[in-house]
Amino acid sequence: MNQEDLKEIAEKQKEANAPFEHNIHVCVAASCLSSHSDQVMTALDQEVKKRGLEQCCKVKGVGCMGLCAAGPLVSSGNNEKMFQNVTAMDAAAIVDNVVDEKPAPAAIVLDSKLPFFRGQKKIVLENCGEIDPEKIEDYIAVGGYEALFHALTSMTPAQVIEQISKSGLRGRGGAGFPTGLKWSTVAKAPGTKGKYVICNADEGDPGAFMDRSVLESDPHRILEGMAIAAYAVGANKGYIYCRAEYPLAVKRLKDAIKQAEKLGVLGNEVCDTRFSFRVEVRLGAGAFVCGEETALIASIEGNRGTPRPRPPFPAQSGLWGTPTLINNVETFANIAPIVRNGGDWFAGIGTEKSKGTKVFALAGRVTNTGLIEVPMGVSLREIVYKLGGGIPDGRKFKAVQTGGPSGGCIPEQYLDMAVDYESLASVGSIMGSGGMIVMDDSSCMVDVAKYFMDFCMSESCGKCVPCRVGTAHMYDLLAKITNGTASQEDLAMLERIAEVVKFTSLCGLGQTSPNPVFSTLRYFRDEYLNHIERKSCGAGVCSQPKAAGVGA
Amino acid sequence: MSPASVEIKTLKIDGRDVGAREDQTILEVALENGIYIPTLCHLEGLTEIGACRICLVEVKGTPKLLPACVTRVQEGMEVMVNSERLQNYRKVIVELLFSERNHICSVCVSNGHCDLQSMAQKLGITHISVPYRHPHMPVDASHERYINDHNRCILCTRCVRVCHEIEGAHTWDVTGRGSQAKVITDLNTAWGESDTCTSCGKCVQVCPTGALSEKGKSVSEMSKRRQFLPYLTLMREGRP
Ligand SMILES: Cc1cc2nc3c(=O)[nH]c(=O)nc-3n(C[C@H](O)[C@H](O)[C@H](O)COP(=O)(O)O)c2cc1C
Ligand code: SF4
Ligand code: SF4
Ligand code: SF4
Ligand code: SF4
Ligand code: FES
Numbered sequence A: 001m002n003q004e005d006l007k008e009i010a011e012k013q014k015e016a017n018a019p020f021e022h023n024i025h026v027c028v029a030a031s032c033l034s035s036h037s038d039q040v041m042t043a044l045d046q047e048v049k050k051r052g053l054e055q056c057c058k059v060k061g062v063g064c065m066g067l068c069a070a071g072p073l074v075s076s077g078n079n080e081k082m083f084q085n086v087t088a089m090d091a092a093a094i095v096d097n098v099v100d101e102k103p104a105p106a107a108i109v110l111d112s113k114l115p116f117f118r119g120q121k122k123i124v125l126e127n128c129g130e131i132d133p134e135k136i137e138d139y140i141a142v143g144g145y146e147a148l149f150h151a152l153t154s155m156t157p158a159q160v161i162e163q164i165s166k167s168g169l170r171g172r173g174g175a176g177f178p179t180g181l182k183w184s185t186v187a188k189a190p191g192t193k194g195k196y197v198i199c200n201a202d203e204g205d206p207g208a209f210m211d212r213s214v215l216e217s218d219p220h221r222i223l224e225g226m227a228i229a230a231y232a233v234g235a236n237k238g239y240i241y242c243r244a245e246y247p248l249a250v251k252r253l254k255d256a257i258k259q260a261e262k263l264g265v266l267g268n269e270v271c272d273t274r275f276s277f278r279v280e281v282r283l284g285a286g287a288f289v290c291g292e293e294t295a296l297i298a299s300i301e302g303n304r305g306t307p308r309p310r311p312p313f314p315a316q317s318g319l320w321g322t323p324t325l326i327n328n329v330e331t332f333a334n335i336a337p338i339v340r341n342g343g344d345w346f347a348g349i350g351t352e353k354s355k356g357t358k359v360f361a362l363a364g365r366v367t368n369t370g371l372i373e374v375p376m377g378v379s380l381r382e383i384v385y386k387l388g389g390g391i392p393d394g395r396k397f398k399a400v401q402t403g404g405p406s407g408g409c410i411p412e413q414y415l416d417m418a419v420d421y422e423s424l425a426s427v428g429s430i431m432g433s434g435g436m437i438v439m440d441d442s443s444c445m446v447d448v449a450k451y452f453m454d455f456c457m458s459e460s461c462g463k464c465v466p467c468r469v470g471t472a473h474m475y476d477l478l479a480k481i482t483n484g485t486a487s488q489e490d491l492a493m494l495e496r497i498a499e500v501v502k503f504t505s506l507c508g509l510g511q512t513s514p515n516p517v518f519s520t521l522r523y524f525r526d527e528y529l530n531h532i533e534r535k536s537c538g539a540g541v542c543s544q545p546k547a548a549g550v551g552a
Numbered sequence B: 001m002s003p004a005s006v007e008i009k010t011l012k013i014d015g016r017d018v019g020a021r022e023d024q025t026i027l028e029v030a031l032e033n034g035i036y037i038p039t040l041c042h043l044e045g046l047t048e049i050g051a052c053r054i055c056l057v058e059v060k061g062t063p064k065l066l067p068a069c070v071t072r073v074q075e076g077m078e079v080m081v082n083s084e085r086l087q088n089y090r091k092v093i094v095e096l097l098f099s100e101r102n103h104i105c106s107v108c109v110s111n112g113h114c115d116l117q118s119m120a121q122k123l124g125i126t127h128i129s130v131p132y133r134h135p136h137m138p139v140d141a142s143h144e145r146y147i148n149d150h151n152r153c154i155l156c157t158r159c160v161r162v163c164h165e166i167e168g169a170h171t172w173d174v175t176g177r178g179s180q181a182k183v184i185t186d187l188n189t190a191w192g193e194s195d196t197c198t199s200c201g202k203c204v205q206v207c208p209t210g211a212l213s214e215k216g217k218s219v220s221e222m223s224k225r226r227q228f229l230p231y232l233t234l235m236r237e238g239r240p
Helices: A003-017 A030-034 A037-050 A088-100 A136-141 A146-154 A157-167 A179-188 A210-217 A219-233 A247-263 A293-300 A329-333 A335-341 A343-347 A380-387 A421-426 A445-459 A465-482 A488-504 A508-512 A515-533 B026-032 B084-100 B115-122 B158-167 B202-206 B226-237
Strands: A022-027 A057-062 A196-201 A237-243 A278-284 A324-328 A357-364 A370-375 A397-402 A408-411 A435-440 B008-013 B016-021 B056-059 B065-067 B078-080 B146-149 B172-175 B182-185 B212-214
Touching (some): A003 A136, A003 A146, A022 A030, A022 A088, A030 A037, A030 A247, A037 A057, A057 A088, A136 A219, A136 A247, A146 A219, A146 A335, A157 A179, A157 A219, A157 A335, A157 A343, A179 A219, A196 A219, A196 A293, A196 A329, A210 A219, A210 A247, A219 A237, A219 A324, A219 A329, A219 A335, A237 A247, A278 A293, A357 A380, A370 A380, A380 A397, A397 A515, A445 A465, A445 A515, A465 A488, A465 A508, A465 A515, A465 B084, A488 A515, A488 B084, B008 B026, B056 B084, B084 B115, B158 B172, B158 B202, B202 B212
Parallel strands (some): A022 A057, A196 A324
Antiparallel strands (some): A397 A408, B008 B016, B056 B065, B056 B078, B146 B212, B172 B182
């Protein structure tokens, strides 16, 4: 396989796609599949055949289009026309509309000009909804693996790293560490026994599904990013650590690896160069802590997945004691476009210190829930009100929770704040991996803190004392506050333990687990006091009587 | 490593200038110089795991607290091992341990000979301010010579490590997450039915609390044979 072969495949696939005057794309990512988009696709196929339109109308399974809550979703490609809540019975109406321009029933028409779609900027998700995730040719037809070829044949590893550094890309797994710096550290580490590249596809944050969508919708993009990384840091072996709860992602990844090896864009002598790179998928049992780098490595090595103190960092001593690069799915998804378009291009998007775009899983009390990708620096207000379509049922906005169990709640006064790593941190939250939960006045903030504490308590690995015992106590104290039996001393104890857990825990799970408590206390202390002093939950969520005159 | 290739570093611990080999931890150097840093999961001769967090110290220029037992010395490091903040955190951590299971010292076999108890005394803890959690924990007395009382266990995993690293039996492991975590023998079967246990007693001797004890010992009678400990180091150093 060389560059000419690749071009040929791309041309051939484009030619194969060209005669089709009409396209019908059906989402076959997990969420739409779970509401039977496979049946929709079969029905559409049959309808097209029945009308003898096979030569001019193509029905194709594609990746996630973002507005999962309205699924199954169908589009006419490039999101010109979109259909929502589609069933197999709608097949005829859709073909009528796409091919014959007949109006479609209002119930299934989805306005593709919605700000939800138009307000996005897609880099990571550029192929989602457009290409067939199960066909490598489809990926190649949109420029796939060109960046890898380019890197292998006309760039030195140092030049690749230079472009990544220039791009300003920061890790999307949560901490936002500069990716170029991480790569150069691994590249410099002496790796006499080999080096490894690991893709962290554990995605343990409750409610998050950004990484899953990318894996299911565009798996080759991840493989290409990993291969470029491996070339840059000098690794020949890679692992994708994916949670077993993502069976479709795992299947598509495995298939993609097979296709890529068959074509020679992975495996021995990649693209006819001297570079070899093999990738294996490893399944995680679905423990949140296994997303932590050292725990993940222990798990791949076949040990109990618990973190160990750092240093040494994986970049120096990781998998089997050798230098190891670990990046998140979304981080890898950004690599090929950066190599293709140059670091400066990427650095031109976003804010001064947070470059590029970020994928968020928008959830909670907003009209449009689903997956969005926006340039860094857009305001929360834009996300909630423009893309998200505002708060339903005429209720009042209260807070946005970002960063999952390690994050915090951001109140109304910061709605116009730019969403980037620094701003979010300055108000006591974090970017995290991209979970974004909108809350209205029917949410009790103490209850929210309790929910995340319950998660951290249950997911604590139990290795270190402050996290193992501290989170349990914090949960108990929050439960006491919500059920109306807590005193001021309990609140003081909660704050005291929270501080110790934050500063003395071994890994990020424990260190960040008090964040939801800190941030709700910072902005909503009155709600805590209300529960303690007046035994009342303003939002009427907690199991205690609402005091007269409080809440709606 | 040949001694000639080991670099010597100088650093300050609690204001005192000390010298150290580059491969030493802050804890080792502090102990050599008679500076006390409290520890629980650390045991000389076993691999360090940095899990109890009692030995955390402050290092100038780093906002994070670092575990002295696993942190290697660096040239020019300025370490504080006993600040008010550290003392305060250590007290809370020890209180958390007391609250986690069931520590009624007056009826414990290890009363008077317990690392957790003496740590509390050293730190000036007079009472436990956080509520006791009192989970239901079983006692395993199936072994012919030893008893495992989970109620007194602090999950330091010294038993796990000594059995695996020194005795080579790997009878012990940890199962469960968070506050459900507990040490188990073999595949969570009774200790007395263990196929791997050689009854060497090493785990019992290194256990810092009354969790592992010899049968036949009554309240306060279980003192551990600490003279046994240097042997661990010897065994370890004898290894390749
Ligand atoms: C408790 C815990 C859970 C984590 N879970 C994930 C995860 O599910 N996915 C992920 O990519 N990173 C996760 N991380 C962050 C990773 O440890 C690591 O920083 C990241 O994968 C590095 O990749 P990046 O630099 O591309 O962000 C987690 C960290 C902690 C402390
Ligand atoms: S902080 Fe929590 S999850 Fe991390 S090592 Fe400690 S107990 Fe395990
Ligand atoms: S193990 Fe130690 S602290 Fe616990 S009850 Fe026994 S003597 Fe007291
Ligand atoms: S007695 Fe010896 S072999 Fe048996 S569990 Fe204890 S250390 Fe292991
Ligand atoms: S049984 Fe003893 S040595 Fe083993 S983990 Fe518990 S306290 Fe530590
Ligand atoms: S002795 Fe260092 S963490 Fe336990």
